[in-house]
Amino acid sequence: MNDPILVGPPVRRNILGSLIGIAAIIAVGIIGYYLFPNNLALLTRIIAIAFLVLSVDLVTGYCGVATLGHAALFGAGAYAAGIASAHYGISDPLLMTVVGALAGALAGLVSGLIILRAHGLPQLVLSIAVIHLFHEAANKASSWTGGSDGLSGISPTALLGMFEFDLWGRTSYVYGLVLLLVVFILLQVLVRSPFGMLARGVREDPVRISAMGASVQSVLLRMYVISGVVAGIGGALNAISTQVVGLDSLSFTLSAESLVMLVLGGTGSLYGALIGTVVFMWFEDVVSAANPFHWLTMVGALLIAVVLFAPKGLYGTAAAFAERMRGRRA
16 A cells, blocks of 8 residues: 555644645635625535535545445435424524534445445446435425425524524635534544544555455445535535525436546545535636536536546646655755
Protein backbone atom coordinates (compact mmCIF):
# COMPACT_ATOMS: atom_id res chain seq x y z
CA MET A 1 0.00 0.00 0.00
CA ASN A 2 2.04 2.90 -1.29
CA ASP A 3 -0.41 5.54 -0.12
CA PRO A 4 1.13 8.96 0.54
CA ILE A 5 -1.10 9.45 3.56
CA LEU A 6 0.24 6.27 5.16
CA VAL A 7 3.94 6.63 4.42
CA GLY A 8 4.19 10.31 3.47
CA PRO A 9 4.83 13.61 5.25
CA PRO A 10 5.18 13.79 9.01
CA VAL A 11 2.24 14.38 11.28
CA ARG A 12 3.17 18.04 11.80
CA ARG A 13 2.86 18.77 8.10
CA ASN A 14 -0.51 16.98 7.98
CA ILE A 15 -1.81 19.10 10.86
CA LEU A 16 -0.54 22.28 9.23
CA GLY A 17 -2.14 21.28 5.93
CA SER A 18 -5.45 20.60 7.68
CA LEU A 19 -5.39 23.99 9.40
CA ILE A 20 -4.63 25.73 6.11
CA GLY A 21 -7.42 23.81 4.39
CA ILE A 22 -9.96 24.67 7.10
CA ALA A 23 -8.90 28.32 6.98
CA ALA A 24 -9.34 28.25 3.19
CA ILE A 25 -12.88 26.87 3.55
CA ILE A 26 -13.76 29.62 6.04
CA ALA A 27 -12.23 32.29 3.79
CA VAL A 28 -14.09 31.03 0.70
CA GLY A 29 -17.33 30.87 2.72
CA ILE A 30 -16.97 34.47 3.93
CA ILE A 31 -16.06 35.70 0.44
CA GLY A 32 -19.08 33.91 -1.03
CA TYR A 33 -21.38 35.49 1.59
CA TYR A 34 -20.31 39.04 0.79
CA LEU A 35 -19.56 38.63 -2.92
CA PHE A 36 -22.83 36.88 -3.86
CA PRO A 37 -25.45 38.11 -1.35
CA ASN A 38 -28.25 37.58 -3.88
CA ASN A 39 -27.17 34.04 -4.72
CA LEU A 40 -26.97 32.47 -1.28
CA ALA A 41 -29.61 29.87 -2.19
CA LEU A 42 -27.27 28.42 -4.82
CA LEU A 43 -24.32 28.51 -2.42
CA THR A 44 -26.37 26.68 0.22
CA ARG A 45 -27.36 24.09 -2.38
CA ILE A 46 -23.67 23.63 -3.21
CA ILE A 47 -22.92 23.03 0.47
CA ALA A 48 -25.74 20.48 0.73
CA ILE A 49 -24.50 18.58 -2.33
CA ALA A 50 -20.94 18.78 -0.96
CA PHE A 51 -22.10 16.56 1.92
CA LEU A 52 -23.34 14.02 -0.63
CA VAL A 53 -20.07 14.07 -2.60
CA LEU A 54 -18.05 13.71 0.62
CA SER A 55 -20.15 10.68 1.52
CA VAL A 56 -19.52 9.16 -1.91
CA ASP A 57 -15.80 9.77 -1.44
CA LEU A 58 -15.82 7.81 1.82
CA VAL A 59 -17.07 4.62 0.17
CA THR A 60 -15.69 5.05 -3.36
CA GLY A 61 -12.48 7.01 -2.90
CA TYR A 62 -11.37 5.50 0.41
CA CYS A 63 -12.90 2.00 0.23
CA GLY A 64 -13.13 1.38 -3.52
CA VAL A 65 -16.85 0.55 -3.51
CA ALA A 66 -18.51 1.22 -6.86
CA THR A 67 -21.88 2.95 -6.38
CA LEU A 68 -24.36 4.94 -8.43
CA GLY A 69 -27.09 4.96 -5.80
CA HIS A 70 -25.77 7.21 -3.07
CA ALA A 71 -28.54 9.76 -3.54
CA ALA A 72 -30.73 7.26 -1.65
CA LEU A 73 -28.90 8.28 1.53
CA PHE A 74 -29.19 11.99 0.74
CA GLY A 75 -32.89 11.70 -0.10
CA ALA A 76 -33.58 9.65 3.03
CA GLY A 77 -32.14 12.43 5.15
CA ALA A 78 -34.09 15.09 3.26
CA TYR A 79 -37.42 13.25 3.50
CA ALA A 80 -36.92 12.30 7.15
CA ALA A 81 -36.19 15.90 8.15
CA GLY A 82 -39.10 17.14 6.03
CA ILE A 83 -41.57 14.58 7.41
CA ALA A 84 -40.46 15.33 10.97
CA SER A 85 -41.35 18.98 10.39
CA ALA A 86 -44.45 18.66 8.19
CA HIS A 87 -46.15 15.74 9.99
CA TYR A 88 -44.76 15.70 13.53
CA GLY A 89 -44.05 19.36 14.24
CA ILE A 90 -40.33 18.81 14.86
CA SER A 91 -39.22 22.08 13.34
CA ASP A 92 -36.07 22.90 15.30
CA PRO A 93 -33.27 22.98 12.67
CA LEU A 94 -30.82 21.13 14.91
CA LEU A 95 -33.32 18.35 15.64
CA MET A 96 -34.22 18.14 11.95
CA THR A 97 -30.53 17.75 11.13
CA VAL A 98 -30.18 14.96 13.70
CA VAL A 99 -33.25 13.21 12.27
CA GLY A 100 -31.78 13.50 8.77
CA ALA A 101 -28.45 12.09 9.95
CA LEU A 102 -30.14 9.11 11.63
CA ALA A 103 -32.27 8.43 8.55
CA GLY A 104 -29.16 8.62 6.36
CA ALA A 105 -27.37 6.16 8.65
CA LEU A 106 -30.31 3.74 8.45
CA ALA A 107 -30.46 4.09 4.67
CA GLY A 108 -26.69 3.52 4.56
CA LEU A 109 -27.04 0.36 6.62
CA VAL A 110 -29.82 -1.03 4.40
CA SER A 111 -28.05 -0.03 1.17
CA GLY A 112 -24.73 -1.38 2.40
CA LEU A 113 -26.17 -4.75 3.34
CA ILE A 114 -27.48 -5.08 -0.23
CA ILE A 115 -24.72 -3.47 -2.30
CA LEU A 116 -21.77 -5.01 -0.46
CA ARG A 117 -22.93 -8.52 -1.25
CA ALA A 118 -21.48 -8.12 -4.76
CA HIS A 119 -18.31 -6.77 -6.38
CA GLY A 120 -17.46 -4.88 -9.55
CA LEU A 121 -20.20 -4.47 -12.14
CA PRO A 122 -22.83 -6.48 -10.20
CA GLN A 123 -22.21 -4.10 -7.29
CA LEU A 124 -22.83 -1.14 -9.58
CA VAL A 125 -26.07 -2.69 -10.82
CA LEU A 126 -27.24 -3.30 -7.25
CA SER A 127 -26.59 0.34 -6.36
CA ILE A 128 -28.69 1.47 -9.33
CA ALA A 129 -31.46 -0.89 -8.25
CA VAL A 130 -31.35 0.53 -4.71
CA ILE A 131 -31.77 4.14 -5.83
CA HIS A 132 -34.72 3.19 -8.05
CA LEU A 133 -36.36 1.29 -5.17
CA PHE A 134 -35.97 4.27 -2.83
CA HIS A 135 -37.32 6.59 -5.52
CA GLU A 136 -40.35 4.39 -6.15
CA ALA A 137 -41.06 3.98 -2.42
CA ALA A 138 -41.06 7.76 -1.96
CA ASN A 139 -43.33 8.16 -4.98
CA LYS A 140 -45.86 5.59 -3.76
CA ALA A 141 -45.98 6.81 -0.15
CA SER A 142 -47.55 10.06 -1.31
CA SER A 143 -49.52 10.55 1.90
CA TRP A 144 -46.18 11.02 3.69
CA THR A 145 -43.87 12.32 1.00
CA GLY A 146 -46.23 14.21 -1.32
CA GLY A 147 -45.31 11.87 -4.18
CA SER A 148 -44.53 13.58 -7.46
CA ASP A 149 -45.84 16.90 -6.10
CA GLY A 150 -43.15 16.98 -3.46
CA LEU A 151 -43.26 17.34 0.32
CA SER A 152 -44.24 20.83 1.42
CA GLY A 153 -45.26 22.36 4.73
CA ILE A 154 -41.70 22.31 6.07
CA SER A 155 -41.25 25.31 8.35
CA PRO A 156 -38.04 25.33 10.43
CA THR A 157 -38.12 27.57 13.46
CA ALA A 158 -35.47 30.18 14.25
CA LEU A 159 -32.01 28.70 14.72
CA LEU A 160 -31.13 28.77 18.44
CA GLY A 161 -34.31 30.81 18.86
CA MET A 162 -32.62 33.89 17.37
CA PHE A 163 -31.88 33.49 13.67
CA GLU A 164 -34.88 33.22 11.35
CA PHE A 165 -34.64 31.39 8.02
CA ASP A 166 -35.37 34.35 5.74
CA LEU A 167 -36.03 34.46 2.00
CA TRP A 168 -32.48 35.67 1.32
CA GLY A 169 -31.05 32.44 2.73
CA ARG A 170 -28.55 34.09 5.05
CA THR A 171 -29.25 31.84 8.03
CA SER A 172 -29.37 28.71 5.87
CA TYR A 173 -26.02 29.54 4.30
CA VAL A 174 -24.22 30.27 7.56
CA TYR A 175 -25.77 27.20 9.22
CA GLY A 176 -24.73 25.02 6.28
CA LEU A 177 -21.20 26.43 6.31
CA VAL A 178 -20.79 25.74 10.04
CA LEU A 179 -22.14 22.21 9.58
CA LEU A 180 -19.72 21.62 6.72
CA LEU A 181 -16.75 22.79 8.78
CA VAL A 182 -17.66 20.55 11.73
CA VAL A 183 -18.24 17.49 9.54
CA PHE A 184 -15.12 18.16 7.48
CA ILE A 185 -12.93 18.34 10.59
CA LEU A 186 -14.42 15.10 11.92
CA LEU A 187 -13.88 13.38 8.57
CA GLN A 188 -10.25 14.56 8.53
CA VAL A 189 -9.78 12.82 11.86
CA LEU A 190 -11.62 9.73 10.62
CA VAL A 191 -9.64 9.17 7.42
CA ARG A 192 -6.32 9.57 9.28
CA SER A 193 -7.38 7.28 12.13
CA PRO A 194 -6.48 3.56 12.26
CA PHE A 195 -9.97 2.82 10.94
CA GLY A 196 -9.43 5.16 7.99
CA MET A 197 -6.11 3.50 7.23
CA LEU A 198 -7.80 0.11 7.43
CA ALA A 199 -10.41 1.29 4.94
CA ARG A 200 -7.65 2.35 2.53
CA GLY A 201 -6.04 -1.02 3.04
CA VAL A 202 -9.30 -2.69 2.02
CA ARG A 203 -9.31 -0.62 -1.15
CA GLU A 204 -5.72 -1.54 -1.99
CA ASP A 205 -5.62 -5.22 -1.00
CA PRO A 206 -8.68 -6.75 0.68
CA VAL A 207 -7.13 -10.22 0.66
CA ARG A 208 -4.17 -9.06 2.76
CA ILE A 209 -6.45 -7.20 5.18
CA SER A 210 -8.56 -10.33 5.58
CA ALA A 211 -5.42 -12.41 6.17
CA MET A 212 -4.44 -9.99 8.94
CA GLY A 213 -7.64 -10.95 10.77
CA ALA A 214 -9.77 -7.91 10.00
CA SER A 215 -13.28 -8.26 8.61
CA VAL A 216 -13.41 -6.55 5.22
CA GLN A 217 -17.21 -6.66 5.14
CA SER A 218 -17.45 -5.06 8.59
CA VAL A 219 -15.10 -2.21 7.61
CA LEU A 220 -17.05 -1.48 4.43
CA LEU A 221 -20.43 -1.62 6.16
CA ARG A 222 -19.32 0.72 8.95
CA MET A 223 -17.97 3.19 6.40
CA TYR A 224 -21.25 2.94 4.49
CA VAL A 225 -23.20 3.86 7.63
CA ILE A 226 -20.85 6.78 8.34
CA SER A 227 -21.27 8.00 4.78
CA GLY A 228 -25.03 7.73 5.31
CA VAL A 229 -24.78 10.08 8.28
CA VAL A 230 -22.85 12.61 6.17
CA ALA A 231 -25.27 12.36 3.23
CA GLY A 232 -28.26 12.54 5.58
CA ILE A 233 -26.98 15.81 7.06
CA GLY A 234 -26.74 17.21 3.53
CA GLY A 235 -30.28 16.08 2.76
CA ALA A 236 -31.60 17.64 5.97
CA LEU A 237 -29.82 20.91 5.17
CA ASN A 238 -31.41 20.89 1.72
CA ALA A 239 -34.88 20.36 3.24
CA ILE A 240 -34.33 23.12 5.81
CA SER A 241 -33.04 25.65 3.28
CA THR A 242 -35.57 25.04 0.49
CA GLN A 243 -38.48 24.01 2.78
CA VAL A 244 -39.61 21.48 0.19
CA VAL A 245 -38.42 17.98 -0.74
CA GLY A 246 -38.95 16.53 -4.20
CA LEU A 247 -38.30 13.18 -5.84
CA ASP A 248 -35.22 14.68 -7.50
CA SER A 249 -33.41 14.25 -4.17
CA LEU A 250 -33.72 10.49 -4.75
CA SER A 251 -32.90 10.51 -8.45
CA PHE A 252 -30.35 8.44 -10.32
CA THR A 253 -29.23 11.67 -12.00
CA LEU A 254 -28.18 13.14 -8.65
CA SER A 255 -26.23 9.97 -7.83
CA ALA A 256 -24.43 10.05 -11.17
CA GLU A 257 -23.66 13.77 -10.89
CA SER A 258 -22.22 13.34 -7.39
CA LEU A 259 -19.84 10.68 -8.73
CA VAL A 260 -18.87 12.99 -11.60
CA MET A 261 -18.14 15.81 -9.12
CA LEU A 262 -15.93 13.47 -7.11
CA VAL A 263 -13.95 12.38 -10.17
CA LEU A 264 -13.68 16.02 -11.25
CA GLY A 265 -12.12 17.04 -7.94
CA GLY A 266 -10.16 13.87 -7.26
CA THR A 267 -11.15 10.60 -5.55
CA GLY A 268 -9.69 9.62 -2.20
CA SER A 269 -9.41 13.23 -1.04
CA LEU A 270 -11.84 15.26 1.04
CA TYR A 271 -10.54 18.46 -0.51
CA GLY A 272 -11.04 16.96 -3.96
CA ALA A 273 -14.68 16.25 -3.13
CA LEU A 274 -15.27 19.87 -2.09
CA ILE A 275 -13.43 21.36 -5.06
CA GLY A 276 -15.19 19.08 -7.54
CA THR A 277 -18.60 20.05 -6.13
CA VAL A 278 -17.94 23.79 -6.23
CA VAL A 279 -16.40 23.77 -9.72
CA PHE A 280 -19.06 21.54 -11.28
CA MET A 281 -22.11 23.26 -9.79
CA TRP A 282 -20.82 26.79 -10.28
CA PHE A 283 -19.74 26.07 -13.86
CA GLU A 284 -23.10 24.43 -14.56
CA ASP A 285 -24.97 27.46 -13.20
CA VAL A 286 -22.88 29.98 -15.16
CA VAL A 287 -22.95 28.22 -18.53
CA SER A 288 -26.65 27.30 -18.28
CA ALA A 289 -27.46 30.98 -17.72
CA ALA A 290 -25.12 32.13 -20.52
CA ASN A 291 -26.24 29.54 -23.07
CA PRO A 292 -29.50 27.77 -22.15
CA PHE A 293 -29.47 25.64 -25.32
CA HIS A 294 -25.92 24.27 -25.40
CA TRP A 295 -24.75 24.37 -21.80
CA LEU A 296 -24.59 20.57 -21.54
CA THR A 297 -22.04 20.58 -24.36
CA MET A 298 -19.83 22.94 -22.37
CA VAL A 299 -20.13 20.83 -19.24
CA GLY A 300 -19.24 17.74 -21.26
CA ALA A 301 -16.21 19.51 -22.74
CA LEU A 302 -15.03 20.46 -19.23
CA LEU A 303 -15.29 16.87 -18.01
CA ILE A 304 -13.46 15.49 -21.06
CA ALA A 305 -10.66 18.04 -20.60
CA VAL A 306 -10.25 17.17 -16.91
CA VAL A 307 -10.22 13.40 -17.54
CA LEU A 308 -7.67 13.72 -20.38
CA PHE A 309 -5.33 16.33 -18.89
CA ALA A 310 -5.89 15.88 -15.14
CA PRO A 311 -6.72 12.17 -14.67
CA LYS A 312 -6.34 12.43 -10.88
CA GLY A 313 -8.88 15.25 -10.76
CA LEU A 314 -8.28 18.95 -10.21
CA TYR A 315 -7.07 18.64 -6.64
CA GLY A 316 -5.30 15.31 -7.11
CA THR A 317 -3.31 16.56 -10.10
CA ALA A 318 -2.41 19.84 -8.38
CA ALA A 319 -1.30 17.97 -5.23
CA ALA A 320 0.83 15.56 -7.26
CA PHE A 321 2.45 18.47 -9.12
CA ALA A 322 3.20 20.28 -5.84
CA GLU A 323 4.72 17.10 -4.42
CA ARG A 324 7.02 16.76 -7.45
CA MET A 325 8.12 20.37 -7.11
CA ARG A 326 8.83 19.84 -3.41
CA GLY A 327 10.86 16.74 -4.24
CA ARG A 328 12.95 18.62 -6.80
CA ARG A 329 13.72 21.40 -4.32
CA ALA A 330 14.73 18.80 -1.73
